[in-house]
Amino acid sequence: MEELHEECGIFGIKYTEEAARKTFFGLIALQHRGQESCGIAVNKNREITAYKNEGLVNDIFTESVLDSLQGDMAVGHVRYSTAGGGGVINAQPLTLNYIKGSLAMAHNGNLINYHELKKEYEKTGAIYQTSSDTEIIAYTIARERVNTPSIELAILQSMSRLKGAYSLIVMSPQKLIAARDPWGFRPLCVGRCADGAYVFASESCALDAVDAAFLRDVEPGEVIVADQAGLRSLRYGDKPPSSLCIFEYIYFARPDSYVDGQFVLEARMNAGRELARQSPAQADAVIGVPDSGTAAAQGYALESGIPYVDGFVKNRYVTRTFIRPSQSMRELAVKLKLNPIARHIAGKRVVLIDDSIVRGTTCRHIIGILRKAGAREIHVRASAPRFLHPCYFGIDIPTENELIANNHSIEETRQYLGADSLAYLSLENLLKIAPDAKTGFCRGCFTGEYPLEI
């Protein structure tokens, strides 16, 4: 029922006791980034063993599985995947042998020159056992490694070949290495535990999960090596404008994470404040679509002076495996997940904050539910601009045809949704929500202009 999905969350830790168990904690903190499959690879005396499966971290990694994963270095992965590319075979970390022994790799992102590289390597006899671009990254690094004195340099050199989004954690026999593409599409940060262990993670909330202090974000185009000598940094020469995916703030990241300097929860509240200034409404209450719309609704309420109220109770037991109901029960299923608190809504003019409107179907069901719960007027405010173009960098979105904004004017969309008014946060205002961010942003899904040529 969710409308947007990102591909993954990654986590790595080096030199610590119970490395697998701490990675397990880190992955649970990152579970919101991917619920389809998960995996942990550990390194004991330079030997890598891994366990991967489909399911949630807490279901897959039982006590006995964790006990079987001994080692003082580990890398983990949670994965969402699009239909067809799933299954255990594509679960990560990818583990492999190459010229220098074992490697484990966890990847978040999406290559755009996947097919080009695949074809190139095939011509020298390469074989592919997965359908993921992670395997292409692995090949690229392995090929560079043949004539490069270290794994970290091989990764750095691979950057000139890899086009697209990739936040990587690579575990070699002796090193744990984080790398982030030169555009910085996907987040990645580094921290340190009290026992001196270094930690890499997609979001800072995963550092919190193992009580690691946040050190800093991995910078776009940076490779950070953790080994016995401590941390070292290498930088890729070419410096394109940084292009963090702004949906990390709006939707993907956990509210208690810092991403590239910006506290996510505040970015969401800022989006609500901007919306209130830009598109005010005459209303009695502000409500948000849980979870990501809640903070924006609180921001809207604070800025507008209209009281914030809880509009829904979200049922946490409606998980991603919830059986797809027949058409006739679709609205009932949405209501099962988001039960309206009629007492807060009945007879009121409400502002409804949603993080984004993609297909529009779920939003339409929600509006129907609010009407039945007695809402007098419903003013929809989206905390992102109209979603018009595909994403090539790791967000799984419908085809352009299915994007409601592509075929409908705002007024048509309003009618389809059944709202009394509808407004989107403008791109200009969106760019104001993260004043602490040290990056620029990719805005391709709104404008069709991407940081790289597609």
Added chain:
Amino acid sequence: MEELHEECGIFGIKYTEEAARKTFFGLIALQHRGQESCGIAVNKNREITAYKNEGLVNDIFTESVLDSLQGDMAVGHVRYSTAGGGGVINAQPLTLNYIKGSLAMAHNGNLINYHELKKEYEKTGAIYQTSSDTEIIAYTIARERVNTPSIELAILQSMSRLKGAYSLIVMSPQKLIAARDPWGFRPLCVGRCADGAYVFASESCALDAVDAAFLRDVEPGEVIVADQAGLRSLRYGDKPPSSLCIFEYIYFARPDSYVDGQFVLEARMNAGRELARQSPAQADAVIGVPDSGTAAAQGYALESGIPYVDGFVKNRYVTRTFIRPSQSMRELAVKLKLNPIARHIAGKRVVLIDDSIVRGTTCRHIIGILRKAGAREIHVRASAPRFLHPCYFGIDIPTENELIANNHSIEETRQYLGADSLAYLSLENLLKIAPDAKTGFCRGCFTGEYPLEI
């Protein structure tokens, strides 16, 4: 990590298409009342078939299992159970054959004369295959039925034999029957769907889940029969003072449910308001322990004028199967589940609202986490009185010895918790939080005086 557990949630529906699927929806809405095992029994042409297993509703009832449960009448159950009494063998609904054919029974509550009745029936050759008191209720009804003209009268007559808490839904070959013990310990209500189907459920939120209109609560001592003639009510003659478990308002029920006339979310906010009046604090922010403390914190904030802030992000992926970490990782595990939002806490004097303090260990960990996140002062306010006595009516609580209030003064408890101040809502004020409730309350756990002789 939760400190209190109730035994069950129950749901039944009669004369509708897809009765099993609707019961599935109802059970997902009641999943918070029990996560250990679940089951659904359906009735097709007077024949009852059931499926029960350990696990969550959404995991157990796959599409193919639901497809195998055909019928136009169904009863379902979610169960929490104490160690030793678990397992599939004790999962419900209990299905059985007796003199009049098949029965399925779902039960929420706890008998106090279980052993007495068990011994009595044994003397006539009874055998018991479970360790649950539901089987004793079934025997009682089956024995009454032998000389009673209808199942509903047999249930009514059983009421003079059964001492304790029982909200029941019984499915006979042709009827669906709800019954609530004369004290009304556990909630039970009735609703009607647009297609005319009658629904019984522990809480009104489960009526919402199937789009049923709330009709009314089942009254203490009442038996309601749904059959082809519609609804009929029978009443047990003896009328003890009604004694709803007040923890339904404080903790168990979902905030969007109405229980015996009172909207639960408001009762929680009222508890916060009462606390603010009774035990004010000099502070900069009010935070609540999610989920049940949140509404009380909002009430406290509104009454006191101190701003409410979100203190934690709750990780929904730390479920009840989360592996029990070693002592050294216990606090880390609490933090994994409740990550503090340091930005909202650091340098502040905070009021922390918890629904109740039972053992005190989790509260202590939370306070430790808040300190590390930079809280300057922590003023703990519990939205319930001191928990001093065992519950005999269906709440699974620690032994009296483990109840921190039993061995420690309030000052000692404050020191143990590491709080700057500590106050409990008084019993007198607690009784004010549910002005719309049409019932009296059991207050045994606070006073040791129970509605029945134990």
Added chain:
Amino acid sequence: MEELHEECGIFGIKYTEEAARKTFFGLIALQHRGQESCGIAVNKNREITAYKNEGLVNDIFTESVLDSLQGDMAVGHVRYSTAGGGGVINAQPLTLNYIKGSLAMAHNGNLINYHELKKEYEKTGAIYQTSSDTEIIAYTIARERVNTPSIELAILQSMSRLKGAYSLIVMSPQKLIAARDPWGFRPLCVGRCADGAYVFASESCALDAVDAAFLRDVEPGEVIVADQAGLRSLRYGDKPPSSLCIFEYIYFARPDSYVDGQFVLEARMNAGRELARQSPAQADAVIGVPDSGTAAAQGYALESGIPYVDGFVKNRYVTRTFIRPSQSMRELAVKLKLNPIARHIAGKRVVLIDDSIVRGTTCRHIIGILRKAGAREIHVRASAPRFLHPCYFGIDIPTENELIANNHSIEETRQYLGADSLAYLSLENLLKIAPDAKTGFCRGCFTGEYPLEI
């Protein structure tokens, strides 16, 4: 694909280390008697715990399950069951509480007055949670026990109430008790291990499996108690003619078992010898349908002087869970299970020994397979008379209508099977095959005259 099924195998052991593991060995030895579900109950300090599930003994009882079953007394069960009466709920041993504490019961057989007793007990308020007659036996014993000074006397007194086939092993808090119905339909024997532990089992091959010495068969109408004082025997007064099911020799029992004094393998060879004398054939080779037809074929060969050859290789990986192929692949499936050794058959006149012809479909497929493998003539000899009547004592057979002998003359059957000649062992000759047996036989399925009024 098998045509006859018996209900169960039972095993019990008292006072030994690793009682559960030895029961596991015993059940594996008895697995041929039932492959649908299995269970073991153990007794430790008078407390009974059990584990039951659907599947094969070796799959269900993993190391960790066995480790969880501590105690020095145990009872186990393997079960075949007819459609509808299966499922975990009907798996055995049945464990229960009654007036004197816990009981576990394992049962092989079938009551014929099940409905009568069920109705009688219902009138006093009994409830039934399974659909097996074992629960009725348990009720009968529990009711007798109320006014009887010991469990063994209660079992003995129950014998006057229970009509039908029952070999029972009952584990009470302090005793292990074996009982066999007065007609002795199903086998049961007793042995002793080197460490002094007493063992009860359906067949002597299960005594071998735990290195127990065979002591003797439990006699029809006998109750044997194993407790701290050793073994004691009680006998039911009424002595009907003993009526062992003769199919134990022909088909059910393992060839290496002794049943009521007769070595099973020799009984099968004797059947072959009798057949050779009664119905000779002009042929070049004798082959048997594995497994039970093999010994009879060897007997036929020895008596007739025609050489015995292996006619088939039986594929052991075609198990009872083998997916039911479409009609068009049915013969292929039979051939997958029984691949003919063409080199032994081609161009030859063969005598084919089958243990019995029930529906005839499998035999017909086998004959088709032999023809394709080049057999010139096929002379079918069945080592049992024509199967004409239902069994009420524990064998799951098709309805009378489906018994080929009921609707077809021998000549018609021969034509249906596609055989060149067909003969059945006569009842008179059948009764000669077990000269060492100390019992009489039930011949109901051949004659329609049963030892009890049906």
Added chain:
Amino acid sequence: MEELHEECGIFGIKYTEEAARKTFFGLIALQHRGQESCGIAVNKNREITAYKNEGLVNDIFTESVLDSLQGDMAVGHVRYSTAGGGGVINAQPLTLNYIKGSLAMAHNGNLINYHELKKEYEKTGAIYQTSSDTEIIAYTIARERVNTPSIELAILQSMSRLKGAYSLIVMSPQKLIAARDPWGFRPLCVGRCADGAYVFASESCALDAVDAAFLRDVEPGEVIVADQAGLRSLRYGDKPPSSLCIFEYIYFARPDSYVDGQFVLEARMNAGRELARQSPAQADAVIGVPDSGTAAAQGYALESGIPYVDGFVKNRYVTRTFIRPSQSMRELAVKLKLNPIARHIAGKRVVLIDDSIVRGTTCRHIIGILRKAGAREIHVRASAPRFLHPCYFGIDIPTENELIANNHSIEETRQYLGADSLAYLSLENLLKIAPDAKTGFCRGCFTGEYPLEI
């Protein structure tokens, strides 16, 4: 408990309905060659999908799994694997993408230049995701394919690079191809179904399973292509002496298979006849260790005139997952699997035929069991020479140290076993047992002289 294991069985079929289901039948017929994991890959409109898992064919391939495998061409695999190299990751068929699209490969055998090739390819940037040599074969073929006009020529050219044992079935988008190494270590044959579909299989018994007529064996160094044009054959130029593993006759292959022209059952009987001539014994009965010793025992009996008797009943429910019992129960576990028929043994002088003596432990337990069953004398005859050297071509054997023949003279071995006499079939006589075989044999494990330099 078995002492020798081979790695695999392979099966492929082209242009037929229900290709997956027929492959399922074929794999069940080959299950004796590997019970650890299995898999089937199908090809529908040039797209390959696969399902692989650990377990037996009949457990893994449920109706719904088979239904999901649509296509008119399929390849399947059953695998035994040594510790460490197991797991789903190494299950076959290996499926991959390469320069010409998809491939699926099933392999039986073992490369000896695995490490050499692995190192060579690594230098060009190759990565390995499994630990099986099948991946190396795939790389070799993929690399050859880059500059070769067809997949079959690429396979043929790979033969000059691959040293060791490999029977292969390769499925490309449009072709099904069988290849056998130039030495012919492992068997492979081809057949045709009535509907014209071509079938490749490790043994002819798998052709029987799908009612395919045997056409011929794939010859050493031959590549056979099945495509729309029918069958075509290519031959590798270099012609080393053929070297079939003789244990295929003694132990691995099913008795009803023809391997390279020789009927396996007769080869086993011949071994017994040779043994009887070479090493006669004064005895009353000949018995064989089931299953592979049975035919040899029958041959010994026929040649010697000493009667053959069944010595054991083999329990088919003791499978490879049988839990490893503690030392004290080891002999009991052997007896559970092979229960002696005391009636056939007691008081007799027996000749015991075993197929080979590797470690000697199981044989010793069996002799102990026979002694307890009353055997007066036990004369052990092994139907293979002394096992002295490791196998590099696909048989999993103990280390040289564990081979009893390496550290013990025949007399010492006899004493260790507890036999009255002991003799091994001589190599010279062994070579006589397969008069119909059109191949030479590898005799490395007996002589240390291998067909290839190791």
